[in-house]
Amino acid sequence: MPIEKSDLLQGTLDMLILKIVALGPVHGYGISLRIRQISKEVLQVQQGSLYPALHRLEKRGWLASEWGESEKGRQAKFYKLSAKGRKQLASEESNWKRLAGAVVNILQTAE
């Protein structure tokens, strides 16, 4: 069953976006596509959450943007990770891993 944004932990979407963008310049549609593909259709991001998140991250200076041509020659807005965003991503990733590790530990012990 796909998990939608409301079920995601607060702040997780931002981390996912940063991670995807870290792989290379990409537009909004590409991000939603990759999240779906990489999560094997488990995570589905609503456009209503994706675009405000993108703009918020850009405003905070973690993402940079530029208009360019898509693979099919259409005008699209491409996002790229900034140096600040890269730092932010590193810290969020490590936090997430600690948290996830802790949760896994508890679940295993409790079994």
Next chain:
Amino acid sequence: MAWRKSFFPKRASNEQMDSELRFHIEEVTEENIASGMTPEEARRRAILEFGGPEQIKEDLRDVYRVRIVESTIANLKSAFRFVRKSPSFSVTVILTLALAIGANSAVFSAIDAVLLKPLPFPEGDQLMRIEQRHLKGSNPTTAVAPVRLEDWNRMNSTFQAMTGYYSENGSESSGALPEKVTRAWVGPRFFQVWGVAPATGRGFSPEEETFGGPAVVVISDRFWRRRFNADPDAIGKALRVDGHLFAIVGVMPVSFFFTDRDVDLWAPVPANSPEAQGRDATWYQAIGRLKPSVTIEQARANLATVQAQLGEQFPKTDKELTVGIEPLKETTIASARRSLWMLFGSVSLLLLIACTNIVALLLARATQRQHEISVRLSLGATRGAIVAQLLTETFVLALLGAMLGLLAANGASGVFRSLASSLPRVEEIRLDARIVLYSMACSVVVTLLCGLIPALRGTRRNLSGALGQVSRTQVSARNPLQWLLVGVQVALALTLLAGAGLLVRSFRELGRVAPGFDASHILTLQVSMSWAESADFKNVRQRTDRILDALRAVPGVEGAALSVGVPGVPFKYETEFKLAEGRAETEPKIVAENRLISASYFATLGIPMLAGETCRDNEGPLTVVVNRTFADTYFAGSSAIGHHLVASNFGFSGPAEIRGIAGDARETGLDRLPAPTVYFCAPNAEPGSYFLVKTRNAPMSVAESLRGKMHEAEPMRSVFDISPLEQHYSDALAENRLRTILLSFFAVTAVSLACVGLYGTLSYAVNVRRREVGLRLALGALRAQIVKQFLLQGLAISLLGCAAGWLLAAAFTRVLAGMLYGVSPTDVVTLISVILLVMIVAAIASLFPAMRAARVDPMQVLRDE
């Protein structure tokens, strides 16, 4: 590609949003077509899935909206929560600020009322004091002749109007007992110049300002309430003042007290009355109201021209005169200016200390909250938002402090009134919107001063590092900024304490002064009389003798004397003298204080006669006594006795023989060295003359019998201003006492705050280094070593603070130079004792945290690890 990555990203335009979202929909549509839908169906599904582009656009716009109001409210809410959650911290900060802002607002309320606000008259800044100055006389400023005032008023082009006044004490006898009243005789245009009309009734009509017209008075609000119980029918009633009837035509508003706050009645002096025609008459204090937008320089130039014309017209009387013009406000408040600014400076230093103290508290606090802050940062809060929230917290504390401080300041106007009733305009000091505004401004400044550094430092940390850190393992005990703050507090406190120490010593020196006379059993009093009566010398002398005899006849009275002023209370009456015997041109001019007294003055006050004998009261040629300083200054090496003095600007002329030399007495003020003085035996009581009575017991014990006896002897006169001589000194020192008490209070507060700061910072350091101390104890360190180490740390920083404070104090005490008596502003004894005091207090403040450090239980600490 030129990636747009600016600090302030440009807000996406509506079209850009549209085209970004459209691109997404088109991509999804193609995806759907690829999975086998018809183009129409594919597009419909894509839009459906998208869920309303307009709604998304609105959300996007929201991202760029800065929600000032919402975020401010949220910040305020969280700030109040913070205040409630940490009550002891909040109470400390609020009380510190309440004290500092309250004291600051109180002193500012005095400065505002006394120095800054215009006088309480319409266009008060147009009012000028106008003086007649004599180019060559040693007593250059004299009162103005009525005719000359009329000339000035007629011939000038810069004043709307000029007027003059003088006051005297009269006896009002329309009631059962004669009552002393203070009556101001006023020139034409009096109320017009002030711009104040009577609250009830009217001012003077032209007819009443003409010689021979009806005799009328306007009464003060105070007199109206006292005498007529605020009865509106008082208008038209008659008063009998010194035997003459006057009809009441008006009552002035309560706020009008000029010439001074004691005036009961104002009565017109007709410009054309025969007595007012002499160009030599010295009657009036003159004031004038400038025309709008005329500058004081223009007025001065204008009046100089006018007086030059008069000088040509009346060479004999007017040639050597000039006109002085000063703002009335300046001449009213001049004495208080320095004291008040000095106090304001001190109280601002106090506020600075309080702020420094709070910065240290907030820094310690920010360290404790580091974890909270880094969590918020990692959750995506911007640094600006967190700084804004921390500042809001500080602001809420400052605002609460300011509000509490205002309550304190409200009570302070009463303090000013009781401590310094002689302060000019003291009755105008009160809390108003300006003071509230000032306090609010103070709290904003405090917020920025106190809050900014801790907020910026608190949010500066590398967040990923801080998140992993647990406060227990922190070892950043050496925080140089916190120790710097403690040093600054000590330095500022020392500065204030040094100033206070000097003022206190100076005040004590004043109390120890040997004035040259015995003030302890002297009662002073005045008897009502008018200037008109003083024209007949013979009569005046007889009356004065009669009064002195009556006073001497009262049981318990050992002596009575007359004096033109109160000995020891500032009063200057300098006169230039010539010697009848002649004097070499090369010798310096003889200038001396001039005192009119009765021969009994010396015996009554216990001033010894060093040579010769006292002067004589009897009629005939005048005789004088000079003081030792006069004899030493002008007759060094020869005897002064037997010479004859001629006063240059003095009512009664003729050479006066020097009969004796008296001991030096501090006639012109207890804080001033005796000036050369000439005592004239001229027992002619005038308005304002004092009778001095030597009593056997406490001075006030004979007051009632004196009053009774005087009523028998002079039933038409009233006796007033009965008070012990020492009371006058206490009044004369009021301003001195005010600044001494206030500065001492500020200094003690400052030192207490600095100690709290030292204590707090050291306690914090001990807390942070508990683990280290525990380890060292476990490894065999002695407890005494631990105590010593922390104690020395506290003392070292205090010592550095004292060294810096020494330099500051050198600058600050220079401001005090003119306010000190008998102690130099660089007095080493004061400075060293102040430093010792600060060091002792600092040692005590350091000892407690140091002892606590030594009590750390090593086992406990090791177990915690």
